Amino acid sequence: MKTKYQITTFLIAVILLFNSLQVKATNNTAVLDSDKDKIIIYILRNILTRSHYVVKDINDDFSEYVYNEFINGLDPNKRYFTQKDLKDFSKFKYKIDDQLLSEDISFYNLVYSRFESKIKNAKSYYGGLLTHPFKFNKNENIEIDYEKVPFAKNENELIDYWRKQLKLSTLLRIQNKEEKQQEAHKKDSKTKIKSFKELEKESRAEVLKNMDELYLRIEELENDDWFSTFLNSVVGAFDPHTTYMPPNIKERFDQDMSGKLEGIGARLVKKGIFTHVFELVSGGPAWKQGELEAKDIILEVAQGNEEPIDIVGMRLDDAIKFIKGKKGTEVRLTVKKKLDGSTKIISIIRDVVELEETFVKSSIVEKDGKKFGIIDLPKFYISFDDENYRDSAKDMELEIERLKEEGVKGLIIDLRNNGGGSLKTAIEISGLFIDKGPIVQVKYRGQDPIIKEDIDPKVQWEGSVVLLVNEFSASASEIFAAAMQDYGRAVIMGGNQTYGKGTVQSILPINQFAKYDEDLGAIKMTIQKFYRVNGGTTQIEGVYSDIAMPDRYSYMNFGERDLEGALAWDKVKKANYNPANSYKNFADVVSNSKRRIEADSKFSLINEYAKWLKKNQDDTTFSLNYKSFAAENTEQEKESEKFKTVFDYTSNLSFTSPTYELPLLEKDSVLADKRISWHTSLSQDIYVSEALNVLNELKTNSNNTIVKH
Template structure:
């Protein structure tokens, strides 16, 4: 609340008169509202230049960024604009900043009007191209890294670009049909094999239908949808986490599939014409299934074995209707993987997605005669809007006490895939492991850092601690992990480094800054930056693990550092704190673990797999000759077979629930089943096994254990 008031009071006075802005542009674009567009530009410009964490000058560099982002936002696959179009647009390349300062949207209008005419042309392009068979004997290739390829020189080159894209889509479908046919022949020798010509025609008709459906949906999009793309090009010039949400998008943003719905347990976002997976709900069907990941793009949705429906270009609320469904039913998602750009069909059995699974839970395991506890913390949650709200700090404190009563001698805190949450609970949870002192520093634009401290002298857990992280551990997770590392209170083990999101965003309803009576949506804006108590930012760098373990993401472009326009890493003055130096053999334990990992055949294979994934990510060229395409596919399949069992692992460890939870199983068989599934996964988790090795070797320095501040 304090943050919101701080921003509002700073700029409200200058913005409240925005309703007097004059509008002179004619309503030349369907469904457009020139007055509303100008008001939005005026308010967003003022909020961002006055209150965004970064002082960003609206100059030629800013203008060039907006120019490129908007054009790429409309035409990411280089399907519509030619170099002549880009030349026409370039008259405003370094003038967009001046236009925005005058609430002038001439650049937007020019590009959008040209874009709408190109959309109409596209129908004739793909219709004519798909009317005849493609020549799959011709030796040619296509590069699908559209960020690197230039815009077509002219209309003829543009049509040829369309031809290659449609040919690839058809080729992929033919290959899938042939593979299914071969599998059917193996099962039934009498299965009638269809000719290539027949399969090719069927594949082309499927591509044609998908294209027709796509353009029906594109034509349903309104001016507001496209103007939002432009506004996001403007606000995104400040940083990638600052976004504008139109009223309908804000409404969908607030809709959480992880709540009380029967579905897959994923939160989705719309980016352009694509439906992206924003996050998975811990314990939900998609999370349990294990193949769907944040950042994946959902292309098609099929109900069980029925024919898939293409959802590219579909409104988000419509796409959600097809993805969610009754408990026990199957949904098959055709997904473009963020990891390597490959296309994969993922089958998920829908279930009731319960928020309970996003809360703290713990398990006990015995190793070499000693008991250890593992606490899973999916997010740093708190909700003041509910009467008896759950608080991750209070739940964590309670869980530690329960584990202590059962005699555990060490704790693993599992923060893998924890995207963050409440700063307040991150500070309080950190305080459970130290006497008292600084936990994190936060900084507003142009102000000195504020040191946030744990002021409670009580130590809830003074034993050995290992914190398990991965490349998806972000924000509040990084605050906790960084504090534990800076105090030398815990060993951090996991991926090479965490995500690296060291910024804080606030969602501001735009109508609070004006008397304008139409809904203007909201702005999610970066207002603060996090800094460790050692002075370094968690931005970009994240937290480097004390013990880095190979993972599938080891060589991938992933994390804040790979986002264009991400805020830089910097540092502030170190806070006044004293390391606990809790362990007498800290360095030795880390050395031993690194030696084990380097010699372990399982981790060697995972490292090879990570390199292979990186190679696939970098290889964006495909042959459009059928025989060569099939051969390339065969090689990929053969290489993939090598890594088929890369994550198969089974320890002899037995994980059990704490006694208090076991008492609940008598009346809650569903909870018992969930815990059985979780414990089974823990016993097959090679990362947990190594974390337990580390934990078992740690020796505390003295009976007093932690130095007082």
């Protein structure tokens, strides 16, 4: 909760900002009110300089960052711009800061107009190059880490960049076709063996088709899409997690955070000029109605009794706008059916669609005569517009209660790949495992930390807890894991350390600062930094596992520490908290697990595999000579044979759904199939297996500080 001082300061800043905009718009209406892009620039600049966690000068260094980020954002693979283009752009290299201060977008306009013309040239480049076979006996290489590649000196060198990239794509397809052909011939000696010439021609045709589809999607993009790239170059200069979200991205963000949307419950995909149904959301309106199927093609969309609109050739985002809609409204889809090609009109009443994979789910397993529960928490979800709607904290509390009724003796909470979400729910979920006390400290720029506490004395779970994490566990996941570690409430197992995102972002709709009829999107801005109750921030360092287990990411370069412009690690004063003293044998259990992992040949193989992946990640140069490429590929295939069974593992444990879920599975075959798949993967998960070993050994203190209320 913000203090009175913080609220007042923020409101004054907002009022000043709004008043400034009103005055400026009045004095120079032609400059701002008629130009949406400039309005957005003006508002973003003021919000960032007044309220971002980092105080940053908009100066020449800032200008250079934006210059490089925008050009690289448009042309990451060096396919469009030449050094001549850069010479033309470079006159703005140290002037963008001045332009931003006066809402001047000359730099953007110059680069974007040049980019548009380059996009138009691209079809002639790749189309011409893919007309004829490549010279595969030529000795040449390609560097695919494009940060190491300079921009082409001129148009001829640019076309040669295209040639090499297309040649590599063709080579990869030839190699893949040859391998499939050999496998097929082993199974059936009568299988026709195509010549290299035939395979090369097929591969070039496939590359051409893929490029055509790519540029069909690129051509659908509009000025707003590319201007968003520029805006993100600007706001990203403050820190990597500050982003501008255009309206369509903001809508997806809200949907992702809440796990719900209003519509028909179908995932759509664009193929060529057609909108295809990729899959139906289990339990959604389309799924219940029963006529729409995966692979159907939607041709027209009508709202109730209105005339239908043809969506063939329409960009996917625009088509989705017509198909989605408010709960209770009717949409009529003219559909070409996948089975017989017939055309059919399907009427669907829209409703709230819950994205089941967003939500908490649990399973039960028996080991050595004891029942244990495993809870998958994919994200810390919440609905910002409906506080009564389900959220991750309410669902966790309910799921734990259900598992208690099943008689489980310990819990594994799976936070692997959980990228975070709501701070509020992270605090509330932490509170389910302790009596009460501080959970996390948050700090605004230039102010003392604020301690966020669990004030509810109720303890939902008093037993043993293991948290499974990996390098993709971030943000709210790290708050929860850090609190459980600092209180000694859980054993943290997984990768060496979590992602290391220790910053808080706030979503600010741009329209709340200006009167403008059109939706201007929002800014997701870093306003706070997280600190553990022990005083250290989770920024950069993340949370180190009590028991580190080798995985495929062990040596890879990613995480907050590898992001340019990431905020630094620091510490604040320790909060006043009392560790829970939950376990009698914590140190022994951790030591036993480490010995098991070190002695386990499967974990040793995984560690070797991780090193091999790192070596391949660092090797970014490929030969474009067919024989050399094939030899390199054969050598790599030979090396990979050693790791063919690296993740083959079976625990012989049986995972089942809790009792409350069984009637749901009988009614919903799609959900049932998903649960079968999940339970199978759990039984084949070596990390879950070792977590169960730890859980089985843990003994709680009868006199610990967790008291049932």
